[in-house]
Amino acid sequence: MPDFSPVDYAIPAFVVLVLAEMLWAWKRRPDAYEPRDTLTSLALGLGSTVAGILFGGGALLVFFAAYEYRLFDIGWAWWAWALCFVLDDLAYYWVHRTGHRVRWFWASHVNHHSSQHYNLSTALRQTWTGAFTLGFAFKLPLVLAGFHPAMIAICAGFNLIYQFWIHTEAIGRMPRWFEAVMNTPSHHRVHHATNPRYLDRNYAGVFIVWDKLFGTFEPERAGERIRYGIVRQLGSFNLLWSVFHEWIGMLGDIRRAPWRHKLSYLLREPGWSHDGSRETSDMIRARWRARTTRENEGEKKVSIQNPIAVEGEAA
Known part of the structure; x- marks a missing residue:
C-alpha cells in the first residue's frame, strides 16, 4: 500500500x-x-x-x-x-x-x-x-x-x-x-x-x-467586475470569527426558530429563513434577473420611441 x-x-x-x-x-x-x-x-x-x-x-x-x-x-x-x-x-x-x-x-x-x-x-x-x-x-x-x-x-x-x-x-x-x-x-x-x-x-x-x-456552469463575463467574498461580508480579520461565525449564526437561528423550522436552519440552503427576512442565492439571482429584465425592456421602449436620441447617446 x-x-x-x-x-x-x-x-x-x-x-x-x-x-x-x-x-x-x-x-x-x-x-x-x-x-x-x-x-x-x-x-x-x-x-x-x-x-x-x-x-x-x-x-x-x-x-x-x-x-x-x-x-x-x-x-x-x-x-x-x-x-x-x-x-x-x-x-x-x-x-x-x-x-x-x-x-x-x-x-x-x-x-x-x-x-x-x-x-x-x-x-x-x-x-x-x-x-x-x-x-x-x-x-x-x-x-x-x-x-x-x-x-x-x-x-x-x-x-x-x-x-x-x-x-x-x-x-x-x-x-x-x-x-x-x-x-x-x-x-x-x-x-x-x-x-x-x-x-x-x-x-x-x-x-x-x-x-x-x-447545469451549474457560468462563464466569466468580460466587462463585469467581480466582487469576492460572501453575501454578508465578515468585516473582520479575526481568525476565530472567520472559522466559527457561521456555526454561531446557524446555532443562534436554530435556538430562536419555532420548533417546526429548527431542522430547516440546519438542512436548507444558506440565507433561508422561515419568515422571509433573508435571501438565498436563488432569491438574490431571481431578483437581479427581474430587475435586469425590466431595465432591458425599458431600454427597448426608449429605442423604439426615439431611436435617433438613443443613437446620439451611444455615440
Whole structure:
C-alpha cells in the first residue's frame, strides 16, 4: 500500500508561487493582496493542517471499515488510478455543491470564501471543521466499489494541488480547448464571486465538465467586475470569527426558530429563513434577473420611441 502524501511535497511550490504572485501584484495589481487578509489565509491553512492531523484519521477508519465490504478488488493498476481520480473529482463536485446548498456543510466551507481578495493565498483558506460535517461520506461509494482508501486519499491530494493555481487573477483565460474541459482561474473566479449572476456556480475541482453536465456552469463575463467574498461580508480579520461565525449564526437561528423550522436552519440552503427576512442565492439571482429584465425592456421602449436620441447617446 503506498504511503505518500502529495500535498506535503507541494507545499514548497505553494510558497514559491505565492511569493511570485506577490511580486506580480506589487508591480501590476497592488490591491490584490492585503497584509491582514493574507495572514488570516495563512493561519486558516495552518489550522486546517492541524485539524486534519487531529481529526482526519476518523474518516480513514470509516473508509477502511467500509473497504471490508467492497464489491470488487480493483487493485493498483494504472487505469485504476486514472478512474479513481476522475470519480473522486465527481464526488468532490457533489460534496462541494452540497457545501453551498446545505447550511450544515456551508458552516464548515464558508471560511474558504470569506476573503474579499482573490489570490493564491486564498486557496489556503481551508476548513477546520470539515471532519464534523461527515462530508467524507460522499466518497464512501468509491470505497465500496473497491478503490483502496489510500488510493482515494492520494487522488484527493492531487485534486487539492490542482485547485491551488486557479485561485489567481494573474492569469486571464487559458486556451479554448482547456477552458472547455478543465477548471481554470477564469471559471473559479466565478465561483468565488458574490455577483448575483455568479452565485453558486462552477463547483468543479479539476474537470469543469461536471458543472456543464449538471447545469451549474457560468462563464466569466468580460466587462463585469467581480466582487469576492460572501453575501454578508465578515468585516473582520479575526481568525476565530472567520472559522466559527457561521456555526454561531446557524446555532443562534436554530435556538430562536419555532420548533417546526429548527431542522430547516440546519438542512436548507444558506440565507433561508422561515419568515422571509433573508435571501438565498436563488432569491438574490431571481431578483437581479427581474430587475435586469425590466431595465432591458425599458431600454427597448426608449429605442423604439426615439431611436435617433438613443443613437446620439451611444455615440
